[in-house]
Amino acid sequence: MTTPAPVTANTLAVPDGRLYYELRGSGPLVAIVGAPMHAAPFAPLADLLAADHTVLTMDPRGHFGSVLDDPEADSTPPLRADDLARxxxxxxxxxxxxxxxxxxxxxxxxxxxxxxxLVQTAVIHEPPLLRLLDDGEHQMALNEETIATYAGGDALGAVRKFMANAGFVMPEEVFLQVFGGEKSPQEVAGDRFFYLHELRGTANWLPDLDVLRATPVHLIIGIGETSAGQVCDRTSRALAAALKLEPVLFPGGHGGFMEDAAKFADRLREIIE
Known part of the structure; x- marks a missing residue:
């Protein structure tokens, strides 16, 4: 078994807060980002890639170690892009x-x-770009119901709606095991930030397709092999069609990098090397 590369953790000051980030390995730089997912769930994948890459992971603004001066500020894709650029x-x-x-x-x-x-290659894995869908207005309305459910005090109900809207199917006993237990204060705060300050601005964002068509950056649209029929499968295919790109399949589903990090890392290496 390969020993994981040492991890250097640090923070970087930004105009409205501090960003937590981790570096491991050496070689060409790979940055792995989620939203709202923070650095920790990407660690197994990052450890594997660190065998021949410098790997940057981070907590997105408002989550875990990335603390904002105003915890009630909204998180948008342009703000998070500026964070990553910094x-x-x-x-x-x-x-x-x-x-x-x-x-x-x-x-x-x-x-x-x-x-x-700042980017050589961008692997865009299952972006929930609802406005690219024919039924995008309906999907955005479902998101508003989810946000309202959370704001009304039903956190577990909001998760149920979010999962159902996304097309994620999970047996009830598994759902309760994953989402029904006691959460840490950081997890509770992260959920609140996501539903009240991040979900709307992320899923309703519309990319500039003309800019993306003309970009010198190598764009790769990734879809999980088991994501067929889910909203993020549909949005990813819509984006690929708009950019006249053929989507690339990755092992697993929406969280394939957590399901089997080794297979996901192997597939990533195939398409970036």
Whole structure:
């Protein structure tokens, strides 16, 4: 068994707070970003990639170690893209290969639009771009119901709605095991920030397709092999069609990097090398 690379953890000051980030390994720079997912769930994938890459992971603004001066401020893709740009410039090992997953994939698209010089290749894994769908208005309305459910005090009900809207199917006993237990204060705060200050601005964001079509950055649209029929499968295919790109399949589903990090890392290496 390979020993994980040592991890250097630090924070970077930004105008409205501090960003927590981790670096491991050496070699070409790979940045892995999620939203709302923080650095920890990406660690197994990052450890594998660190065998031959410098790997940057981070907590997105408002989550865990990335603390904002105003905890009630909203998080948008352009703000998160600026955060990532500041980190990439700070690390100074680019241009980077950027893997963005889910809301982090939208962050990566916003980064490509605003700071293309910092990115060599952007792997856009299952971005929930609802406005690209034919039924986008309906999907955004479902998100508003989810937000209202959380704001009304029914946190577990909000998770149920979010999962159902996304097309994620989970047996009830598994759902309760995953989401029904006691949460840490950081997890509770992260959930609140996501539903009240992040979900709307992320899922309703519309990329500039003309800018993305003309970008010098190598764009790869990734979809989980088992995501067929889910909202993020549909949004990813809609984005790929709009950009005249053929989507690339990755092992597993929406969280394939957690389901089997080794297979996901192997697939990532195939398409970036």
């Amino acid at each position: 980190l990439l410039k700070h690390v100074d090992a680019g241009p980077a290969i950027v893997l963005g997953s889910s809301g982090g994939a939208i962050t990566a698209l916003a980064l490509v639009q605003a700071h293309p010089q």
